[in-house]
Amino acid sequence: MAVQESAAQLSMTLKVQEYPTLKVPYETLNKRFRAAQKNIDRETSHVTMVVAELEKTLSGCPAVDSVVSLLDGVVEKLSVLKRKAVESIQAEDESAKLCKRRIEHLKEHSSDQPAAASVWKRKRMDRMMVEHLLRCGYYNTAVKLARQSGIEDLVNIEMFLTAKEVEESLERRETATCLAWCHDNKSRLRKMKTCKKALQPSRREPAGRGAPGHGHAGLPARHAHLPVQAPESGVRLHRLPWFFLLLTLCILSDLLDPARWRMLIQQFRYDNYRLHQLGNNSVFTLTLQAGLSAIKTPQCYKEDGSSKSPDCPVCSRSLNKLAQPLPMAHCANSRLVCKISGDVMNENNPPMMLPNGYVYGYNSLLSIRQDDKVVCPRTKEVFHFSQAEKVYIM
Amino acid sequence: MADCSLDLPGSSNPPSHLGLLRSWDHRRVPPCPALQGTPLSATLSLVMSQCCRKIKDTVQKLASDHKDIHSSVSRVGKAIDRNFDSEICGVVSDAVWDAREQQQQILQMAIVEHLYQQGMLSVAEELCQESTLNVDLDFKQPFLELNRILEALHEQDLGPALEWAVSHRQRLLELNSSLEFKLHRLHFIRLLAGGPAKQLEALSYARHFQPFARLHQREIQVMMGSLVYLRLGLEKSPYCHLLDSSHWAEICETFTRDACSLLGLSVESPLSVSFASGCVALPVLMNIKAVIEQRQCTGVWNHKDELPIEIELGMKCWYHSVFACPILRQQTSDSNPPIKLICGHVISRDALNKLINGGKLKCPYCPMEQNPADGKRIIF
Numbered sequence: 025m026a027v028q029e030s031a032a033q034l035s036m037t038l039k040v041q042e043y044p045t046l047k048v049p050y051e052t053l054n055k056r057f058r059a060a061q062k063n064i065d066r067e068t069s070h071v072t073m074v075v076a077e078l079e080k081t082l083s084g085c086p087a088v089d090s091v092v093s094l095l096d097g098v099v100e101k102l103s104v105l106k107r108k109a110v111e112s113i114q115a116e117d118e119s120a121k122l123c124k125r126r127i128e129h130l131k132e133h134s135s136d137q138p139a140a141a142s143v144w145k146r147k148r149m150d151r152m153m154v155e156h157l158l159r160c161g162y163y164n165t166a167v168k169l170a171r172q173s174g175i176e177d178l179v180n181i182e183m184f185l186t187a188k189e190v191e192e193s194l195e196r197r198e199t200a201t202c203l204a205w206c207h208d209n210k211s212r213l214r215k216m217k218t219c220k221k222a223l224q225p226s227r228r229e230p231a232g233r234g235a236p237g238h239g240h241a242g243l244p245a246r247h248a249h250l251p252v253q254a255p256e257s258g259v260r261l262h263r264l265p266w267f268f269l270l271l272t273l274c275i276l277s278d279l280l281d282p283a284r285w286r287m288l289i290q291q292f293r294y295d296n297y298r299l300h301q302l303g304n305n306s307v308f309t310l311t312l313q314a315g316l317s318a319i320k321t322p323q324c325y326k327e328d329g330s331s332k333s334p335d336c337p338v339c340s341r342s343l344n345k346l347a348q349p350l351p352m353a354h355c356a357n358s359r360l361v362c363k364i365s366g367d368v369m370n371e372n373n374p375p376m377m378l379p380n381g382y383v384y385g386y387n388s389l390l391s392i393r394q395d396d397k398v399v400c401p402r403t404k405e406v407f408h409f410s411q412a413e414k415v416y417i418m
Numbered sequence: 419m420a421d422c423s424l425d426l427p428g429s430s431n432p433p434s435h436l437g438l439l440r441s442w443d444h445r446r447v448p449p450c451p452a453l454q455g456t457p458l459s460a461t462l463s464l465v466m467s468q469c470c471r472k473i474k475d476t477v478q479k480l481a482s483d484h485k486d487i488h489s490s491v492s493r494v495g496k497a498i499d500r501n502f503d504s505e506i507c508g509v510v511s512d513a514v515w516d517a518r519e520q521q522q523q524i525l526q527m528a529i530v531e532h533l534y535q536q537g538m539l540s541v542a543e544e545l546c547q548e549s550t551l552n553v554d555l556d557f558k559q560p561f562l563e564l565n566r567i568l569e570a571l572h573e574q575d576l577g578p579a580l581e582w583a584v585s586h587r588q589r590l591l592e593l594n595s596s597l598e599f600k601l602h603r604l605h606f607i608r609l610l611a612g613g614p615a616k617q618l619e620a621l622s623y624a625r626h627f628q629p630f631a632r633l634h635q636r637e638i639q640v641m642m643g644s645l646v647y648l649r650l651g652l653e654k655s656p657y658c659h660l661l662d663s664s665h666w667a668e669i670c671e672t673f674t675r676d677a678c679s680l681l682g683l684s685v686e687s688p689l690s691v692s693f694a695s696g697c698v699a700l701p702v703l704m705n706i707k708a709v710i711e712q713r714q715c716t717g718v719w720n721h722k723d724e725l726p727i728e729i730e731l732g733m734k735c736w737y738h739s740v741f742a743c744p745i746l747r748q749q750t751s752d753s754n755p756p757i758k759l760i761c762g763h764v765i766s767r768d769a770l771n772k773l774i775n776g777g778k779l780k781c782p783y784c785p786m787e788q789n790p791a792d793g794k795r796i797i798f
Contacts, residue, residue, distance in 0.1 A: 026686055027694040028732035036701040043502040050495055057491050064484055068477045079470045086458050091466070098473065105477065113484075123494070149693050153529065157545070160526070165545040172538055301504055308693070309515065309525075310506050314703055315696025318729040322751055323738040336737035337688030342528040346521060354725045355740045355749050359733075360798055368733060377758060381796050415796065416762045418744040418783060 025142060034133050041148075041307050044155070045126055048180045048300050053119035060112030067105035074098050125177050151175050156308035158184040180300075187296050194289050202292060212299055316347040321355075330402065335366070358417050364388035364401060376412040380405055383415060506700065507707055526551055532689035534561040537568065560681050564674075571670050576605050579673060586680060595676045599630040599637075600669055606641055607660050614649050621645070691735070699729045739798035745769040745782060757793040761786040764796065 029037075078094045132144050150173040157166035163185065170176045186205070193201040206213060297304060316338055323331040324338045325348070332339040338347050360369040362385030369375040373385040382400050389398055389412060396409050458466075515521040526549045533542035534553075539562065546553055567578045583590060583598040590597055602623075609620040627638050640657070647655035678685050706727050741756045742749050743766035750756045750766045758764050763783045765773075770793055773779055779790045 025694065026684075026691050026732070026734045027698060028734070029694065029698055033698055033701075037697045039501065040503050040506060040701045040704060041697070043498070043504050046498050046502065047504070050498055054491060054495060057487065061484055061488070064481050068481045071477050072474055075470045075473050079467060082458070082463050082466055082470070086463075088456050088458055091458055095466075102473070102477075109480065145694065146690075148697075149690055152693070157529075160522070160549075162545060162548040165541060165548055168544050169533075169538065169541045172541060303505060307506065311696035311700055312525075312689075312692055313515070313696070314699040315692040315694070317725055318695050318699040318731065319692065319735065319737070321738045321740060322749075331738065333737045334682055335684045337692045339737070340688040342524050342531065343688050343692060345524050346515070346528065349515075352724050354728050355742050356728050356747055358741045358744075359736050360739045360741065361736050363739075363798070368736060369739075375798075377794075377796055381794060383796050383798050414762055415758055415764055416783070417741070417764055 025145070029145075031134055038130060038133060041152070041311065042130060044180065044300070044302050044307065045130070045151070045178065046123065048183055048302075049119060049123045049126060051300060053116065053123055056112070056116045056119050060109075060116050063108045063112050064105070067101070067108055071098070071101045071105055074101050122177065129178055147173060147175055147178075151179055152306070152308035152311065154179045154181075156306040159306050161188075163188060183300060187293070190292060190296075191289050194285060194292065197285060209299060213295070216295070216298060312346075313350055316343060317350045318353050320347050320350060320352045322352065333366075360417060362388045364392065375415045375417065377415050378405075378407050379411050380407075384412075503704070507704060523549075523551070527553075528689050531557070532687040534558060535683070535687040536690075537561075537565045539565060564677050567677075568670060568673065571666070571673060574608075574666060576601055579669075580605075582677075589680055590676060593676065593679055595672075595679075596630075596634065597672055597676050599627075599634050600672060602626045602630075603637065603641065604665060604669055607665070610641075610644060610648065610652060611661060613651070617645070617648055620648075695729070695731050695735065698731060699725075702727060702729055741766075741798060743769050745772075755795050756798070758796045759786070760788045760792050767793075767795075 074094070074097045078091070078098060081090060081094055129147075132140065135141050135144065150169060154166045154170045154173075154175065157163075157169065158179075158181065166179075166184075167181060170179055170181060190201050190205050193199075294304070303310075319336065320338045323333075324336060324344060326332075337343050360375055360383075361367070362369050362373065362375075363382075364384055365388045367373055367385055367387065369383075369385045373387045375383045376386050376389055377383045378398070378400055380400060380403055382402055384400075389409065392398055392401075393409050397406055398409055398412070399406050515525065526545065530542050530545050530551060530553055533539075533545065534557075542553075545551070563582075567582055570576075570578045580598070580601050583601055587598060606620060606623055606627075609616045609623060612620075624642070627634075627641075631638060641660070644652060644655065644657035644660060647657060652658060652661055675685055684691070703725065710726070740749060741764070743756070745765055746769050748754075748766070748768075754766050754768050756764050757767050757770050759770075759779075759781050761781050761784050763781055765782070770779065770790060773782065774790050777790075778787055779793075780787050
């Protein structure tokens, strides 16, 4: 591999890049745990209630049939409890296992065998690329790449596919899926204090534009949401009754404009990222920017293209254009590379200057020497080998 | 879960005591009407109350056991937050690539090129389709061919590779590549592994070695020597190392390397080198940004055209010459080029101007004095 990464450097990079890899499955685990706890508590209270009733009947002088019917009730509640508990706990277990698998994979970065380490690095690049492709909306490619690379477990495909469904439904101007999503994540959204989406979709419903099955009935439930803020008008609407909303809707009829839908989709995307504690740019983009900056030198951008190197990534066609707005690498120490051979020029291969001012490595000059003469590869001038002077670089 | 059974009074079965483990079939036919009004016997009442208590205890225990997991779950979350950085600040402002649609297109193109080079052709095709990018056929063509040959090599089929090597023989010789010889050698070894039956075939194949006799004499001698052990079996002979399977991995690598040099490409795609260097650069840059913000000296990184700190990528990443003036500790540029003094030491022009004293210039590294105009501009 061209770039040397020591084990310590790898750990530092892990710290910076892998937060989304672990946080997203953890949040799923947390959510499922809380749902399981709620289910269990609810069913337990049902069971306790019927058992208490049974006990009360027993303390009197009960008849057999009443006891039998109460017992039936108890058994039914118990079986419901068992079923729900098993389902919830299985879901939790699955989430926990996923977290564990990812952690195990990340631990492999410090493997001793170089072959295993390079496989891990290749998988890392593929993982970041898959996440980047998902963010760009190229879902099929991302899934294919994940499958081919064997990293399906290690990337957050489900999260993006769920988001894709919501976005596609919003593009069709249907608000049902988005509202369902809001409801699903309402506790976390509430914590983030962004309930504006809860209001905006409901505004469109009474107009009946492409929102099947949502009539005025949808509205009364909505006003129970917390204070919301309309972003454009900056108006705060506290628990407005539904008819008032209808009135505002008639007045603000421009809300049905397609641009609002696009903004809504953007807003959804932004909130979805924040919900899962992801940034707005993919880790891949940020890493690539840093990498291109670290390699970029002024020689990659010389106008006549004479100093382009075939190996330099920034000199390659596409990356050259991409790296243009980025800062250059900072070099405090000289490092010299011979233009002929690509070898480093140091005390083992001292730099030699030809009379035209061009510098080459001593070994390369030896290799291109013919009959004691050398031809400068860049200007085609012919010089005597002895005319090359040694240069001293401190 | 507590289950209990009920003994009907008046039946011939003796009353049960705490039969918790016997299952209750709640679909059982309800008790016959004759028993309906009958009151429950005291023993059964007792059993039932104990059952009830047991049920209550068990379900409470279930709920509280599950609740106890909460602390472990939240500890996982806290550990993640503690050990990983939740936000990456970019090298530049976030929007530098978003603002231009074109940049996104170029990035997708770079990814497609990378996928072709890695041999993931179907994924690359899919991306082209989804992002409506068009890749010229002449760009794709060499990769398609290379991929085909590599796949054949992975299956230990040397045919396509040999064809390719023969057709590019001249250029491979210019590169000093021994690919063709190695392919012939592998084929020969495979014939040898077939045992005494293949002896004649192996011998006639050995004629292919003739053009390489000068360069690879020793290796040819080794292979001819191994014929002696053909009857005994190569595995037990001193030539068993010829049968090593690592030769196959090696030939794939040699082929990839030589093919890429021929095509003028580097073995690793530019995207993967950039990404790998980014992985090294990112934590360093984030650290320095944090330090700058902490010490509140944001003025240090004010010129956005250069990174604030040097990133060590290793010597293999030195693609261009960079000269940093040893006096001013700055990179030279076209407006401030490196100048060689008469004594051979090199400094930047700005440093030279600063050192001029009364029309004369003394080299900072040796006692040589000279005229400033004698400095010669050099180009690396």
